[in-house]
Amino acid sequence: MAILEVGINLGMRNLVEIKYYISSDNVLDPNLRAGFLTALESFTSEVFGDDINVISLASFKLVCYCEMITLPDDDVNNKQPLLSYAIIEKSTDASVVKEQLNEIISYFLNRYPLNDIFSKKPKYFKQFENRIDELLGDLKLKTEDRFRSLF
Structure with a gap:
C-alpha cells in the first residue's frame, strides 16, 4: 500500500515529478506522461463532461x-x-490519495503565483517536493518500509 510516483503537470508540461519507487522498467519522459494525461483529461471532459478520477x-x-x-x-x-x-499500488485506497492530490494542488496554487506556474521551468518548483513529502507522510512508504522505520 504505497504511492510509487507523484507529480504535477500544467497542460503538456511536467512541473514536479517525484519517484518514491520504480513503477516500471521503462523510462518515461515526464512531458510525454503530462501530454497523455492532458489528452485524457480533455477527452473525458469533452466527451463525458467528467474528470479523470482513477x-x-x-x-x-x-x-x-x-x-x-x-x-x-x-x-x-x-x-x-x-x-x-x-x-499507486493496487491495494492503496485511491480516495485517500485523491484527497492528498487535492491538497497538493491547493498548496501549490497558494505558494506560487499563476504567472510563475505558467512561465517557470520545473527546477523552479524543486523545493515544493519537500512540501509534497510532508503532505503524503507515510503514504509514500510500502508496508515493509513502514515497519522498518519503526525499528
Missing part, C-alpha cells in the same frame, strides 16, 4: 486531480489543466 491498470492505479487555471487578464476560454497525479 485509471486502473494490471499492476497499478493512476489517480488524478485536476483544476483548470488561466493567467490573470488572459482569455477566460484559454484555461489549462493543472493536474496532480499519483501512481
Whole structure:
C-alpha cells in the first residue's frame, strides 16, 4: 500500500515529478506522461463532461486531480489543466490519495503565483517536493518500509 510516483503537470508540461519507487522498467519522459494525461483529461471532459478520477491498470492505479487555471487578464476560454497525479499500488485506497492530490494542488496554487506556474521551468518548483513529502507522510512508504522505520 504505497504511492510509487507523484507529480504535477500544467497542460503538456511536467512541473514536479517525484519517484518514491520504480513503477516500471521503462523510462518515461515526464512531458510525454503530462501530454497523455492532458489528452485524457480533455477527452473525458469533452466527451463525458467528467474528470479523470482513477485509471486502473494490471499492476497499478493512476489517480488524478485536476483544476483548470488561466493567467490573470488572459482569455477566460484559454484555461489549462493543472493536474496532480499519483501512481499507486493496487491495494492503496485511491480516495485517500485523491484527497492528498487535492491538497497538493491547493498548496501549490497558494505558494506560487499563476504567472510563475505558467512561465517557470520545473527546477523552479524543486523545493515544493519537500512540501509534497510532508503532505503524503507515510503514504509514500510500502508496508515493509513502514515497519522498518519503526525499528
